[in-house]
Amino acid sequence: MLFLxxxxxxxxxxxxxxxxxxxxxxxxxxxxxxxxxxxxVGIWRVTGHFANVALYEVxxxxxxxxxxxxxxxFPYLRVEITPLSAHPNSIK
Amino acid sequence: MLFLxxxxxxxxxxxxxxxxxxxxxxxxxxxxxxxxxxxxVGIWRVTGHFANVALYEVxxxxxxxxxxxxxxxFPYLRVEITPLSAHPNSIK
Amino acid sequence: MLFLxxxxxxxxxxxxxxxxxxxxxxxxxxxxxxxxxxxxVGIWRVTGHFANVALYEVxxxxxxxxxxxxxxxFPYLRVEITPLSAHPNSIK
Amino acid sequence: MLFLxxxxxxxxxxxxxxxxxxxxxxxxxxxxxxxxxxxxVGIWRVTGHFANVALYEVxxxxxxxxxxxxxxxFPYLRVEITPLSAHPNSIK
Amino acid sequence: MLFLxxxxxxxxxxxxxxxxxxxxxxxxxxxxxxxxxxxxVGIWRVTGHFANVALYEVxxxxxxxxxxxxxxxFPYLRVEITPLSAHPNSIK
Amino acid sequence: MLFLxxxxxxxxxxxxxxxxxxxxxxxxxxxxxxxxxxxxVGIWRVTGHFANVALYEVxxxxxxxxxxxxxxxFPYLRVEITPLSAHPNSIK
Amino acid sequence: MLFLxxxxxxxxxxxxxxxxxxxxxxxxxxxxxxxxxxxxVGIWRVTGHFANVALYEVxxxxxxxxxxxxxxxFPYLRVEITPLSAHPNSIK
Amino acid sequence: MLFLxxxxxxxxxxxxxxxxxxxxxxxxxxxxxxxxxxxxVGIWRVTGHFANVALYEVxxxxxxxxxxxxxxxFPYLRVEITPLSAHPNSIK
Amino acid sequence: MLFLxxxxxxxxxxxxxxxxxxxxxxxxxxxxxxxxxxxxVGIWRVTGHFANVALYEVxxxxxxxxxxxxxxxFPYLRVEITPLSAHPNSIK
Amino acid sequence: MLFLxxxxxxxxxxxxxxxxxxxxxxxxxxxxxxxxxxxxVGIWRVTGHFANVALYEVxxxxxxxxxxxxxxxFPYLRVEITPLSAHPNSIK
Numbered sequence: 001m002l003f004l005x006x007x008x009x010x011x012x013x014x015x016x017x018x019x020x021x022x023x024x025x026x027x028x029x030x031x032x033x034x035x036x037x038x039x040x041v042g043i044w045r046v047t048g049h050f051a052n053v054a055l056y057e058v059x060x061x062x063x064x065x066x067x068x069x070x071x072x073x074f075p076y077l078r079v080e081i082t083p084l085s086a087h088p089n090s091i092k
Numbered sequence: 093m094l095f096l097x098x099x100x101x102x103x104x105x106x107x108x109x110x111x112x113x114x115x116x117x118x119x120x121x122x123x124x125x126x127x128x129x130x131x132x133v134g135i136w137r138v139t140g141h142f143a144n145v146a147l148y149e150v151x152x153x154x155x156x157x158x159x160x161x162x163x164x165x166f167p168y169l170r171v172e173i174t175p176l177s178a179h180p181n182s183i184k
Numbered sequence: 185m186l187f188l189x190x191x192x193x194x195x196x197x198x199x200x201x202x203x204x205x206x207x208x209x210x211x212x213x214x215x216x217x218x219x220x221x222x223x224x225v226g227i228w229r230v231t232g233h234f235a236n237v238a239l240y241e242v243x244x245x246x247x248x249x250x251x252x253x254x255x256x257x258f259p260y261l262r263v264e265i266t267p268l269s270a271h272p273n274s275i276k
Numbered sequence: 277m278l279f280l281x282x283x284x285x286x287x288x289x290x291x292x293x294x295x296x297x298x299x300x301x302x303x304x305x306x307x308x309x310x311x312x313x314x315x316x317v318g319i320w321r322v323t324g325h326f327a328n329v330a331l332y333e334v335x336x337x338x339x340x341x342x343x344x345x346x347x348x349x350f351p352y353l354r355v356e357i358t359p360l361s362a363h364p365n366s367i368k
Numbered sequence: 369m370l371f372l373x374x375x376x377x378x379x380x381x382x383x384x385x386x387x388x389x390x391x392x393x394x395x396x397x398x399x400x401x402x403x404x405x406x407x408x409v410g411i412w413r414v415t416g417h418f419a420n421v422a423l424y425e426v427x428x429x430x431x432x433x434x435x436x437x438x439x440x441x442f443p444y445l446r447v448e449i450t451p452l453s454a455h456p457n458s459i460k
Numbered sequence: 461m462l463f464l465x466x467x468x469x470x471x472x473x474x475x476x477x478x479x480x481x482x483x484x485x486x487x488x489x490x491x492x493x494x495x496x497x498x499x500x501v502g503i504w505r506v507t508g509h510f511a512n513v514a515l516y517e518v519x520x521x522x523x524x525x526x527x528x529x530x531x532x533x534f535p536y537l538r539v540e541i542t543p544l545s546a547h548p549n550s551i552k
Numbered sequence: 553m554l555f556l557x558x559x560x561x562x563x564x565x566x567x568x569x570x571x572x573x574x575x576x577x578x579x580x581x582x583x584x585x586x587x588x589x590x591x592x593v594g595i596w597r598v599t600g601h602f603a604n605v606a607l608y609e610v611x612x613x614x615x616x617x618x619x620x621x622x623x624x625x626f627p628y629l630r631v632e633i634t635p636l637s638a639h640p641n642s643i644k
Numbered sequence: 645m646l647f648l649x650x651x652x653x654x655x656x657x658x659x660x661x662x663x664x665x666x667x668x669x670x671x672x673x674x675x676x677x678x679x680x681x682x683x684x685v686g687i688w689r690v691t692g693h694f695a696n697v698a699l700y701e702v703x704x705x706x707x708x709x710x711x712x713x714x715x716x717x718f719p720y721l722r723v724e725i726t727p728l729s730a731h732p733n734s735i736k
Numbered sequence: 737m738l739f740l741x742x743x744x745x746x747x748x749x750x751x752x753x754x755x756x757x758x759x760x761x762x763x764x765x766x767x768x769x770x771x772x773x774x775x776x777v778g779i780w781r782v783t784g785h786f787a788n789v790a791l792y793e794v795x796x797x798x799x800x801x802x803x804x805x806x807x808x809x810f811p812y813l814r815v816e817i818t819p820l821s822a823h824p825n826s827i828k
Numbered sequence: 829m830l831f832l833x834x835x836x837x838x839x840x841x842x843x844x845x846x847x848x849x850x851x852x853x854x855x856x857x858x859x860x861x862x863x864x865x866x867x868x869v870g871i872w873r874v875t876g877h878f879a880n881v882a883l884y885e886v887x888x889x890x891x892x893x894x895x896x897x898x899x900x901x902f903p904y905l906r907v908e909i910t911p912l913s914a915h916p917n918s919i920k
Contacts, residue, residue: 001245001246002245003245003267004096004136004145005324011903012289012290013840013843013903013904014840015289027181028181031181032181032183035181035182035183042184043179043181043182044094044096044176044177044178044179045177045178045179045893046174046175046177047174047175047176047177047889047892047893047896048833048892048896048897048907050897050903052179053096053174053176060185061185061186061187061267061323062185062270062323064267064269064324065321065323065324068323069324069326075287075289079325081267081323081324082139082145083138083140083187083245083265083267084136084137084138084139084145084245085136085137085138085139085245085246085248086137086246087136087137087144088120088137089120089123089124089127090127090134090136091124091127091128092127092134093888095889095911103259104657104658105199105259105260107657137249139245139248139249139252140189140249140252140253140263140265141263142259153831153912153913154691154829154913154914156691156692156911156913157689157691157692160691160692161692167655167657167694168657171692171693173691173692173911175831175892175909175911176889177889177892177893178890186320188280195443197383197444198380211365212364212365215365216365219365219366219367219368220367226368227363227366228278228280228361228362228363228366229360229361229362229363229364229433230359230360231360231361231429231430231449232359232373232432232433232436232437232447232449233447234442234443236363237358266323266329267322267323267324268320268321268322268329269320269321269323270320270321271320271321271328272304272321273303273307273308273311273319274311274320276311276318277428277429277430279429279451281508288474291473337369337370337452337453337507338369338454338507340451341453341505341507341508344507344508345510350510351471351473351510352473355508355509357451357507357508359371359429359432359449359451360429361429361432361433372464372504372513379627381564381567381628382564396549399549400549400551403549403551404551410550410552411547411549411550412462412464412544412545412546412550413544413545413547413548413617414542414543414544414545415542415543415544415545415613415614415617415620415633416543416557416616416617416620416621416631417631418621421464421542450506450507451507452504452505452506452507452513453504453505453506454504454505455503455504455512456488456505457492457495457503459496460495461612461613461614462613463635465784472749472750475749520553521553521554521555521635521636521637521783522553522783524635524783524784525637525781525783525784528783528784529784529786535747535749535786536749539784539785541783541784543555543613543616543633543635544613545613545614545616545617546614554780556740556789563719565659565719565720566656579825580824584825584827587825587826587827587828588827594828595823595825595826596821596822596823596826597709597820597821597822597823597824598818598819598820598821599706599708599709599712599725599818599819599821600708600709600712600723600819602713634782635782636781636782636783636789637783638780638781639779639780639781639788640781641767641768641771641779642771642778642780643768643772644778645796645797645798646797646872647797647819648832648872648881671917672917676917676919679917679918679919679920686918687915687917687918688830688832688912688913688914688918689912689914689915689916690910690911690912691910691911691912691913692911696915697910704737705737705738705739706737706821706822708819708821725819726874726875726881727739727797727800727817727819727875727876728872728873728874728875728881729797729798729800729801729873729874729875730798730872730873731871731872731873731880732873733856733859733860733863733871734863734870734871734872735864741876748841748842797875798875800875801873801875801876804875804876805876805878810878811839811841811878815876815877817875
């Protein structure tokens with residue numbers, strides 16, 4: 001089951017640089033694990049923004065919530081979720 | 093070069109049923125040609141809406157404009173475009 | 185898997201009264217079948233509006249799309265969907 | 277009398293971790309008491325967000341205000357309220 | 369139990385003048401009955417707009433829905449509802 | 461001359477508790493003086509929010525500005541003003 | 553007492569040309585009478601739009617409502633009203 | 645003096661095809677005259693939309709209003725105007 | 737050339753009182769100089785808000801930018817600008 | 829390939845003055861390098877705002893993302909991007 005998820009990062013201006021780096025490093029690991037396990041099937045940078053869009057393949061809303069809320073940067077994210085269905089014109 | 097495009101269909105209430113069917117049939121052909129040629133690399137229905145999101149792979153903004161404005165249903169679409177870039181955490 | 189769905193009816197002003205009545209009658213049957221089958225587990229009128237909110241229990245986004253797009257009044261509905269997950273404080 | 281209430285948590289970034297934990301623990305107790313007394317008849321996590329939707333069953337607007345404003349996390353909540361009425365198509 | 373209700377009239381441009389007059393006359397009767405019965409405890413024109421705000425005193429959301437949806441002009445109204453509670457500083 | 465005014469309180473999260481209490485106490489006095497003098501003819505809590513709506517009866521915009529800007533909590537308020545006129549259907 | 557009023561004209565696309573001209577001519581007379589009587593103390597075109605902003609000098613909200621709702625083009629106007637007060641820095 | 649102007653075309657669905665073509669042809673002539681005279685110093689299609697952005701070089705707001713309101717398609721345009729000034733970092 | 741400008745003051749909550757007073761005093765001088773020189777031809781308080789609207793008479797966008805960006809309170813202002821043109825119905 | 833980009837600066841109120849000056853100086857250098865290399869083909873101040881609009885000429889979305897995210901003031905910018913295409917009426 002696919003969901004399109006946009007994550008926009010909203011770091012507070014006074015976030016210590018060391019914490020910022022740690023969060024980015026942990027987010028990288030977390031994101032790559034999710035890609036390797038097949039939970040995230042595609043991820044792209046939103047051009048010109050500190051934001052991304054990702055396609056999640058999950059079995060349920062609960063799994064999607066777990067995947068997003070476990071992100072190390074979750075407390076600093078604005079999240080928009082679009083549930084997707086099969087399109088009758090898709091050739092896949 | 094990738095673009096995420098959301099198309100929301102906004103048919104007028106008094107669109108003749110025959111025209112509606114013709115538009116849907118032509119849109120289907122047009123969408124499938126774009127998928128076969130690799131211009132559209134993914135297309136999904138937005139759950140619960142008469143709308144879809146598609147990933148376009150094009151060489152330029154001009155090619156993207158051509159692809160969208162040639163759609164048979166273009167006069168009835170609201171379109172939102174998000175330019176995408178490579179994400180540093182992507183494993184692809 | 186639960187989804188909260190708000191349906192707002194937007195009939196065109198010149199919809200013939202007979203069609204209006206037919207749509208409302210068919211919507212009633214359709215809604216009650218969905219309640220009897222357990223797809224809709226609760227439905228309420230939004231006070232003061234020609235709108236409702238319903239809780240859908242479905243197995244997938246595809247089933248949710250089918251349930252909503254089959255509604256007789258679908259062409260006249262504005263739809264807002266909120267995917268729901270289990271709440272850690274829920275006692276159920 | 278039913279009300280649909282969405283609560284979105286908006287903690288300041290510099291909220292001390294100990295206060296955060298205390299608030300979550302007190303909120304849990306408060307929420308469960310409201311469920312046990314029948315004031316809250318259903319509560320769900322909004323998937324992917326630090327937010328929830330709940331159905332309140334109360335005798336009056338005053339009781340609803342009391343229920344919401346007594347929440348330990350009330351100073352940090354954005355609240356949206358939708359009054360609900362019986363739906364003529366409901367089979368309950 | 370008090371509710372603040374804003375009604376904005378949105379007549380279609382081609383509404384026949386005779387129907388317009390009939391609606392306004394029936395609305396006047398309906399509004400005055402609601403005032404005489406105590407359901408509407410105050411009603412004012414929104415300055416410069418074809419709109420009004422009214423204070424409804426009702427026993428329940430269901431009664432409020434009945435009061436609003438029975439208005440002859442209901443199909444042409446945009447409605448915004450604000451549930452009100454006692455204010456601790458009120459001297460009444 | 462009547463104005464409907466919505467006041468939404470937006471205290472900064474780090475407002476000292478003593479200042480908060482002082483502001484609420486002074487606001488209470490100020491609000492009650494305005495009610496006793498007839499400047500505020502009704503005031504209600506917006507259910508579920510740290511906000512209120514009030515009906516002001518004043519002789520001019522200048523008097524309304526004075527009444528609002530003198531509120532002790534004015535620096536922390538978001539204010540929305542709706543000028544009201546006599547409604548032709550009012551029986552008062 | 554001053555009010556800043558923005559009027560945006562929203563003619564339906566199928567308004568007959570003769571009616572359009574008649575409305576514009578009557579609006580011109582009405583606007584100039586209001587300027588001559590001192591009710592409108594300034595009126596300007598919003599650059600690039602079929603819209604204007606005007607400063608009204610009136611004795612009450614009721615007079616303002618009368619002035620606006622009597623405009624021949626009132627059924628086709630979107631209206632935004634900003635009540636104004638004396639500014640302490642004004643040298644007039 | 646430069647202004648950035650976005651024009652979005654909003655043709656009614658039932659605009660006759662012959663009128664549509666005539667408007668587009670006249671718009672083309674009008675736009676090219678404005679480019680040749682130097683009033684429009686750049687014009688681009690908004691990718692994927694029936695809209696454009698143009699840079700106008702004019703002597704006054706009045707000249708800008710004349711330029712925009714004379715466009716043959718003006719009755720069908722939504723217009724957004726951004727006044728521009730010299731940028732201190734510009735090397736031109 | 738006229739521009740309607742709305743300035744909304746957004747002081748941070750922890751602005752020192754002495755700085756606040758200094759800014760208000762300098763703003764007063766600056767505003768009155770602009771009025772005496774004819775750059776600002778009218779200024780009013782927005783009733784009930786810490787905001788004003790002013791009419792600027794300037795020779796160019798560059799002069800308008802200079803006038804606004806020189807205001808002592810500029811770093812704390814939200815600014816909305818409406819370019820104005822002569823209105824054909826104006827009797828001035 | 830052209831993109832219209834609006835950058836709005838949103839400095840935190842407590843940004844040290846020395847850092848502010850350093851950021852502005854580095855932004856100036858960065859902006860002028862981008863103009864000299866032809867990546868930015870035009871840049872203007874948005875009149876009355878701490879914001880600018882620029883036209884970027886780049887080979888891809890990735891290059892645009894690099895150009896924007898390398899700006900020294902990027903962490904303090906709100907960015908809006910409009911992809912542009914050739915306009916059929918352009919005489920260039």
